[in-house]
Amino acid sequence: MNKKKIDVYSLIKLEVEKLKKLGFKTASLDCRMLLSQILKKTNTVYTHQEVYISQNQILKFQTLVKQRQKGKPVSRILNRRNFWKREFILDEHTLDPRPDSEILIEAVLRHFPEKNQSLKILDLGSGSGCLGLSLLEEYENAQITFVDTSKKSLKVVKRNSLLLRLKGKLKYINLDWHSYDWDTTLLNFEEKTKFDIIVTNPPYIPSNEIKFLEIGVKDYDPTLALDGGNDGLDAYRSIIPRLKNLLKPEGKIFVEIGKGQEDLVKKIGLQNKLLFVEFKKDLLNIIRVIVFCMK
Ligand SMILES: C[S@@+](CC[C@H](N)C(=O)[O-])C[C@H]1O[C@@H](n2cnc3c(N)ncnc32)[C@H](O)[C@@H]1O
Structure with missing residues (x-):
């Protein structure tokens, strides 16, 4: 699967804004935790870190953020x-x-x-x-x-x-x-x-x-x-x-x-x-x- 190198900030920027508009106070941390799950990282990724990610993984990440938008706690999404x-x-x-x-x-x-x-x-x-x-x-x-x-x-x-x-x-x-x-x-x-x-x-x-x-x-x-x-x-x-x-x-x-x-x-x-x-x-x-x- 083709993966591209990209910084976390660019990956999460739009999703963070969507969550912030809905009033989620921990929007950036939430997105980074969800992204870390998709990337199977044991630690939470940092905003300025560069990662390798496929298009399919980006879509999966966006699906998880949609669950968060509906109010599902990150702990419940990650179990x-x-x-x-x-x-x-x-x-x-x-x-x-x-x-x-x-x-x-x-x-x-x-x-x-x-x-x-x-x-x-x-x-x-x-x-x-x-x-x-x-x-x-x-x-x-x-x-x-x-x-x-x-x-x-x-x-x-x-x-x-x-x-x-x-x-x-x-x-x-x-x-x-x-x-x-x-x-x-x-x-x-x-x-x-x-x-x-x-x-x-x-x-x-x-x-x-x-x-x-x-x-x-x-x-x-x-x-x-x-x-x-x-x-x-x-x-x-x-x-x-x-x-x-x-x-x-x-x-x-x-x-x-x-x-x-x-x-x-x-x-x-x-x-x-x-x-x-x-x-x-x-x-x-x-x-x-x-x-x-x-x-
Ligand atoms: C507030 S939760 C606490 C769970 C855990 N100890 C914690 O602090 O995260 C209360 C727990 O009591 C259990 N519980 C509720 N009614 C009960 C009952 N009648 N007899 C025994 N356990 C019960 C629930 O299933 C639940 O796991």
């Missing part, structure tokens, strides 16, 4: 997203991991600074596995249990764990935290051994607010990963009362929450014999994580 220190694959069954959730990883690291411990960690509502697998990267002797009601998302966690080549004891449990006695079911899989760390980022958007979210979220993230019921708190009400049965006495719980939910979720924790440890804010100064313990 991958950087989180913490690695790149995770995604599909339509997994939430697109958010940078805000990295606050939760930071909080765990602050509370458990000793990296060689053989910690037992539960990732409740694991999606792509970004939380549990990032923790495994930090605590290489850890055992991680991934729980999700979506079997298809658990398959993505398995694929990510293979791609990332992280060693460790991993378990994948398909379970619904709204089901009766789900904590007992989970402990049976664990031969009754409880957890040192529980992390969870459950769905927390009130059902009737989903339609107001941006297209990239409401049309591409699975509803199962977003919908927190009438007031957004359904998952917390099912999860939190059972956590004391799953945690070791010295263990800690790290719960991601939506904007403004801190007082209500803290109350659910206190009503269920957990002790409040602290709130953690994200980069926009929004309280994003609550830490609980048992004593």
